[in-house]
Amino acid sequence: MLITDDFLPVPVPESLSATYLVPMTGLPKVSAKTAVAALTGRLAEPVHGLARQMLDSPLMSVDTRPISEFPELPPDLLTAFGATEEQLARLAAATHLVVVQAEYRPGWPPAHEWAARAVAAAVAESHDGDVVDVFGLQFLDPATALRSLPDEQGRIRLVDWVLVPYSSDTEGLWFTTKGLRRFGLLELQTQGVPDHLTRAWGAVMTGAARRLLRDWTDGLTGEEVPAFVQLPVLATVTGHDIAVAYGNPEQHGATAPVLLRLELDPATDPEADSFLSLRPPAGHPGPDGRYYAAACATLFSGIQPDVRYARSGDAMSQAVATARAALGDARARFVAGQLPAESQLVVKYGLPGDDGPEYVWAGVTSWEAPERIVGVSASDANTDESVRIGAPVVVEASDVVDWAVLDGTGVIQGGWTQAVLDSGEPPTP
Template sequence: MLITDDFLPVPVPESLTATYLVPTTGSVDPAPAEAVAALGGRLSGPVHDLARQMLDSPLMTVDTRPIAEFPHLPPDLLTAFGATDTQLARLDAATELVVVQASYRPGWPPAHEWAARTVACAVAESLGADVVDVFALQFLDPATALRSLPDAEGRVRLIDWVLVPYSSDDGGLWFTTKGLRRFGLLELQAQGVPSHLTRAWGAVMTGVARRLLRAWTDGLTDSEVPAFVQLPVVTSVTGHDIAVAYGNPQQHDTTGPAALRLELDPATDPDADSFLTLLPPSGHPGPTGRYFAAVCATLFGAAAQSDVRYARPDDAMARAIATARDGLPGIRDRFLAGTLPDGVQLLVKYGLPTDEGPEFVWAGVTSWATPERIVGASASDATADPAVRVGQPVVVDAVDVVDWALLDGSGVIEGGWTQAVLDAGDRSQR
């Protein structure tokens, strides 16, 4: 392998393992092959074939074990990633776990993840049970998780597999990814991100993850797994990278590219994670945060600025909220029945309390088992609540919902009444 200053050698693990759990009560027969077959046309042909082949091979195991034999699942972390009280109660009452594990070499497709998630969700649906993704310490709604699997052309949304959490530090915000290790790649981090760029920078991190994952898997195409893959020290990210990562490949973006430098940050503690750190290109003058702001401006323009909006106490907004709320039962029924159009995402808009009035944010719906509570992933970063971040799990009380919308690659195709009122107000002020 030729090592130059233009490339960064990143170590490749020999193999990868995915683990999913299905908590149950009493002795059960998971019957994984029958459960997968029962999914029928809900799986693409390639995914169905992959799951069946892995089940018939020593690369996958499906075991039922007493729950006491498995390491304790911390309820506080599960709650932080969206677990409901009902899910935690079912886990606490469970006596056994169906443990689905699959191993495979690094590369594309990540057969271990695709197959293990398929089988675990199939088993959970057949038993009327939950699924726990051990990597993310996250409950998954089986029906929603099945939709995260590749379509017939092998396409997935990276945001269904990689989260972008962040926290505050002395110099600003510290962003990381959580999910690239599923594919063997080190997680990304960025430090010193200005706080007003939370939403934009989360999208940047997701776009960079998509760009690097492509370079990573392109370096793993040989029959032998290499010891290292060389990633470019200076990588670029475009609006199209971000659109693809969010599942909108038809969006043709003309912004960017913006350049970022990679630096390997190895862990000194053997139990800690190493990272690929995102930095400005070498020789860039000024603070790191200023360059990150320039990257967001290049990719998003004015949209990179904070977009917190508060309710207007006027008749038009009141009518918009009433219309949206009247339609909640119907859109929930369509979501649960799986009758929404292909490629469409359901989002809900809800209020977070602040001293200036409620701050409204959006969340993509992943589960809506009871009318009163909606489980989803945040589609925006909240100023009022540092726990509400793009891609992070959220639990929304239906009474707090003021709007809903169906989105495809072209934008809102149904709903979004409050946003229409806000947009009309913006136009009237021009």
């Protein structure tokens, strides 16, 4: 194996395993094979056939055991990853667990995960039960589990398989992925992320996971499983990577790529996990957090990191009028917590300049008084050196000329003036 400064050798495990649980009261009345057969026509045939084949092979086992034989599943962690009170109540009332386990070699497709989840979902559906993904410590209702499986073209949404939890530390937010080990790859982490990038950096991590997972599986296409796969030290992430990871490839914008440096962070404790850390490229000036803010601004389609000046004309006037007319409704939904899940409200406002107003974007963090918006800048301003990406700002609502709601794929609501700037065409009110 050739080792260079451009690539990072990442060890490959010899085999991978998946475990899913189906809690139930009493013994199952329908066999796993019968339950899987009932999915005929509802599950894409590549996965349906794979599940039937693995059920008949030593690569998969389906056992029913008393729940008392297992350590208690931690309800606090299950709740943190989305478990409802009803699901936890059914788990508490269960007397038995159907345990679905599968093993397979690293590579694509991840047959162990696809087949085990399909079988567990089939069993749970036949008994009106739940699926517990042991790796992710997640409850999945059968319909959700089945929707996460590949379609006829083998496509999946990576967000159905890889979570991005985060926590606070003294330097900011610590993001990790939880799910890449399903495919044999080390989990990713980023430390020192500014607090206001909670949603945005989660999307960037998901896009980076998609790009690196593709590089990883490309290195596992041979007949023999290699000891290492060489991943590029400089990983390139685009808006397309994020959109595909969220299952919306048609929504990606023509964003510039962002470079992230990959570092191996081996665990010193044998019981702890090693990580692949995402950092700014070597030689980047300034703190890491500022680079992360600039990367998010670049990758959010329609919210560009460069300064844009408004053009005169009917289309722009109409765009500003449309945005201002809907601003009160945007605030009401923001204050009431009624914006779409995992989204971010941003506003565009003017700064005075010698050549006229300069228009920049800011992410909204609070909006208690209708006339004043508190947020963080999403742009570097030319006319005001204090307005820098990630810097706190206070915006007068009367200065706002546009607003938008962003998720991991870009603008999902608003952005009327930006549409005029990007395309030159009149926006639709």
